[in-house]
Amino acid sequence: MKILIIDDEKDIVSFIKRGLEKELFLVESAEDGFRGSFLARTGNYDLIILDYLLPKMNGAEVLKEIRADGNKVPVLMLSVKGEIESKRKLFEFGADDYLSKPFLLEELILRVKALLKRPALKFEEVIIIDDLILDKGNKTVKRGDEELYLTKKEYCLLEYLVDNSGKIISRSELLEHVWDYNADPFSNSVETHVASLRKKLNKNKNRDLVHTFSGRGYKFALNKLG
Numbered sequence: 001m002k003i004l005i006i007d008d009e010k011d012i013v014s015f016i017k018r019g020l021e022k023e024l025f026l027v028e029s030a031e032d033g034f035r036g037s038f039l040a041r042t043g044n045y046d047l048i049i050l051d052y053l054l055p056k057m058n059g060a061e062v063l064k065e066i067r068a069d070g071n072k073v074p075v076l077m078l079s080v081k082g083e084i085e086s087k088r089k090l091f092e093f094g095a096d097d098y099l100s101k102p103f104l105l106e107e108l109i110l111r112v113k114a115l116l117k118r119p120a121l122k123f124e125e126v127i128i129i130d131d132l133i134l135d136k137g138n139k140t141v142k143r144g145d146e147e148l149y150l151t152k153k154e155y156c157l158l159e160y161l162v163d164n165s166g167k168i169i170s171r172s173e174l175l176e177h178v179w180d181y182n183a184d185p186f187s188n189s190v191e192t193h194v195a196s197l198r199k200k201l202n203k204n205k206n207r208d209l210v211h212t213f214s215g216r217g218y219k220f221a222l223n224k225l226g
Contacts, residue, residue, distance in 0.1 A: 001116065004043065005029040006036030006062060007051040007078065012101075016049065019105040020112070033057025037065045045073055047116055049108075052079030052090070060093055067094040074115040078103075088128045100145050127162055130222055132201075132209060134162055143201060153178070154197045161210060161220035170217040194218055 003020055007013050008031045017027045028043070030036035033054040040048055040062065048066070052059040063075060074096045087098050097111055118138055125136035133142040139155055141148045150158065156178050161169060171190050179189065198210045211219045 001046040002026040002028070002044065003047045003049065003112070004036070004039055004045045005049045006033065006040070006054065006059070007049070008032060008053075008055055009051070012051075012078075015105065016108065019109055023109060023113075025112075031055075033059065033062045037062045040066050040073070041069050041071065047074045047076065047112060049076050049078060049112070050095075052077060060089060063090065063093045063095060074118075076108075076111055076115060087133070091126050091128055091133065098145075129162065129165065129220075130207070130209075131205075132162075134159065143205060146204075148200050150197065150200060153193055154200070157193055157197055158201075158210075158220075161218065165220045168213050168217045168219045173217070 003025050005013050005016055005027060007016075007029070010031075013029050013031075017029065020027050028039065028045075030039050034056040036050070036054065037057060039045075050059045050062060054062070059077060059079070063077070066073070066075065075094065077090050077095045077098045078101055079098070080101045090098060096115055099108060099111060127134045127136065131144045135141070136159065141150055141155065141158065157174065160174065160178050172185070174190050175185060194210060194212070198208070201209050207222065209220055209222070211221060211223075213219065
């Protein structure tokens with residue numbers, strides 16, 4: 001498989017290239033956005049590793065040009081910029097994944113392999129709210145740079161709450177839409193799963209995203225009044 005690295009930092013390119021070549025990938029590189037965009041749009045690559053901060057044309061502009069051509073090649077973005085707004089824009093432009101510098105080579109290779117295994121991403125299936133990134137197509141959830149490992153039920157619960165963001169969802173509505181008709185309405189299954197989901201969402205975070213309204217239900221929002 002053939003990978004294109006678009007990054008102007010020669011040491012990083014060399015570091016990534018050696019690691020990928022050990023995994024038997026063919027690797028080409030470009031040192032600026034203009035050259036990288038040209039290669040990406042005219043070459044035949046299985047994956048592109050694209051830095052955000054580039055000379056001549058930044059990574060977001062390169063990404064937009066790639067997608068404007070209808071090219072669905074997986075793109076892994078790299079950047080020292082960790083701001084949520086930057087990530088939001090990159091996913092909106094069609095990035096498949098995002099890795100902040102500095103990073104471990106092992107993590108980059110794992111992400112490359114994961115992207116190569118999965119089907120092409122439908123961009124409209126990625127929902128970004130604050131630092132939460134929910135990918136409906138691949139059933140994955142991240143908060144910031146950290147991937148959250150949810151059970152199937154926890155994921156379905158979160159997806160339903162996110163789809164109804166800002167609304168209070170009653171316990172009976174959750175049982176109807178997230179659980180099945182065999183669910184016991186007298187069990188504490190909803191409460192247990194909400195508590196578990198909240199714990200995973202809030203790990204190392206200060207902002208609660210799932211709020212409880214006593215006797216009424218639950219709401220996904222940036223703050224309880226939102």
